[in-house]
Amino acid sequence: MAQPDLTKAAWRKSRRSGDTGGGCVEVAGNVPGVVAVRDSKNPSGPMLVFTPHEWGRFLDGVARGAFDR
Template sequence: MDLNEELRTADWRKASKSGSNGGDCIEVAPLSGGRVAIRDTERPGQVPFVVTASVWDAFLDGAKRGEFDF
């Protein structure tokens, strides 16, 4: 399956805690090869970012450690 087809049929999901913020959040979808697609919920038609498993893991690790907190 090519990437465009995989993105069209991807199982998009967003954080359960994002429901009360008016929809300003991102969605993620697992892809083949451990990759992860990321898109803006307000612009689902835009081409999503696709990152490798190691990039996604580094992002999650940073988020858990508070690296992106303001």
């Protein structure tokens, strides 16, 4: 997959994250064909890019508790 253009991505973080001093992940879902994720403390740093299907599977796993410790 070619690297998508994320320069106009609209980044958002969860309402539940509160004011943690920037220790959150942000998600951009407005980029055609991808969902991008980054660390809010380092917005110009590395980003992960998923297909919408991959992101949906991840969210399903979260909802099922697949990643609970």
